[in-house]
Amino acid sequence: MKVNNFSAGPSKIPDSVVNQVSKDILEYQNLGYSVLEISHRSKVFEEILSKVKAHLYELLKIPDNFDIFFLQGGATFQNTFIPANKPTLIDNLIFLISGTWGKKTFQDFEKYYNQNPFSIPFNHETYDELITNVYKSDEKYLYITSNETIEGIQIRNFNNFDNKELIIDMSSDICSYVFDWKNISYVYAGAQKNLGIPGVTICISKEGFLEKSNLTSYIDAHNHIDKNSAFNTPPTFSIYVMLKVLEWIADSGGLEKIQLDNSIKAETLYKFLDENSEKFNLSVPKEFRSYSNIVFDFKDSKLTSNFLQSSVNKGFLGLNGHRSIGGVRVSNYNSISIEMVEDLITHLKGFI
Ligand SMILES: Cc1ncc(COP(=O)(O)O)c(C=O)c1O
Numbered sequence: 001m002k003v004n005n006f007s008a009g010p011s012k013i014p015d016s017v018v019n020q021v022s023k024d025i026l027e028y029q030n031l032g033y034s035v036l037e038i039s040h041r042s043k044v045f046e047e048i049l050s051k052v053k054a055h056l057y058e059l060l061k062i063p064d065n066f067d068i069f070f071l072q073g074g075a076t077f078q079n080t081f082i083p084a085n086k087p088t089l090i091d092n093l094i095f096l097i098s099g100t101w102g103k104k105t106f107q108d109f110e111k112y113y114n115q116n117p118f119s120i121p122f123n124h125e126t127y128d129e130l131i132t133n134v135y136k137s138d139e140k141y142l143y144i145t146s147n148e149t150i151e152g153i154q155i156r157n158f159n160n161f162d163n164k165e166l167i168i169d170m171s172s173d174i175c176s177y178v179f180d181w182k183n184i185s186y187v188y189a190g191a192q193k194n195l196g197i198p199g200v201t202i203c204i205s206k207e208g209f210l211e212k213s214n215l216t217s218y219i220d221a222h223n224h225i226d227k228n229s230a231f232n233t234p235p236t237f238s239i240y241v242m243l244k245v246l247e248w249i250a251d252s253g254g255l256e257k258i259q260l261d262n263s264i265k266a267e268t269l270y271k272f273l274d275e276n277s278e279k280f281n282l283s284v285p286k287e288f289r290s291y292s293n294i295v296f297d298f299k300d301s302k303l304t305s306n307f308l309q310s311s312v313n314k315g316f317l318g319l320n321g322h323r324s325i326g327g328v329r330v331s332n333y334n335s336i337s338i339e340m341v342e343d344l345i346t347h348l349k350g351f352i
Helices: 017-026 043-059 074-085 100-113 127-136 221-226 238-251 253-275 301-313 338-349
Strands: 067-069 091-096 119-122 141-145 166-171 184-190 201-206 293-298 326-330
Touching: 017 238, 043 141, 043 238, 067 221, 074 100, 074 238, 091 100, 091 127, 091 238, 100 141, 119 127, 127 253, 184 253, 201 221, 238 253, 253 293, 253 338, 293 301, 301 326, 301 338
Parallel strands: 091 119, 091 141, 141 166, 166 184
Antiparallel strands: 067 201, 184 201, 293 326
């Protein structure tokens, strides 16, 4: 049976990458051993690491005054790592909480600092109202989750908040569009949606953002920056898979092409849902509709469960909405093809 994997993460890896990885597991670059066996102190791994960083700088147009480093612990560890490395942040921070992941980070920051950060609730106002609300505050830093994976809410236009320096959780939309770094201080993302498999978190930090402090060794950002992400044993295989995915992005035409494809795929599905609005509920206002996670529900809840059951039977995987909100979620990451979206629409047509 043909499988169409729309899972929210870990998620589909491009077929050509899976093929290359399986070859490299058997033998890497005619070296006589597997990529799984490479030492993090070897020249071979150093080369992988430097290529990954070079691709990220180039594809994302990251300015030279940003450091890139890789950590373990997922995006969730950043809720401890950032406050630990930036003790003064709490006095100068507002949170824009647009969904579940932002709320979790807010709650962890609150616990870490033993103080309540200022927050701006997101009540589905218009972009203009949101910007006005952010502008009203004096704090230097603004925390946002660029894409709320569970609710399907995305904020892509960071320059709109140009009186703030941004700290952005980009776990579910990194490397899916091009953006300007002008007012960004820190970006982080788990790899397991657009950049490969779990185990590695990409951290991109403007020089001077993370303050020096006397922390225990793993949590001290400077150890990771100074030792080029090999302060202790890094997740070598996850970093290698990220390289293969980045090469695939570059070979596919770069981020501009990926961005265009993502918008075409997402708009095709949204158009179908809008044209059948008597059958579907879409609660996210159009301005904030995510291109990465398209969240909707059938108006008739019986159809939701019938559709989800039939989807599994027909090889459409990972379409269940997050357990906290139910409904349907289509994750439209970079690896999803337009043909997969068209197949899904054909399948949906059987339920309207
Ligand atoms: C936007 C966002 N932030 C954070 C997380 C948590 O990531 P992790 O499981 O890597 O800690 C997720 C997981 O899906 C996410 O989508």
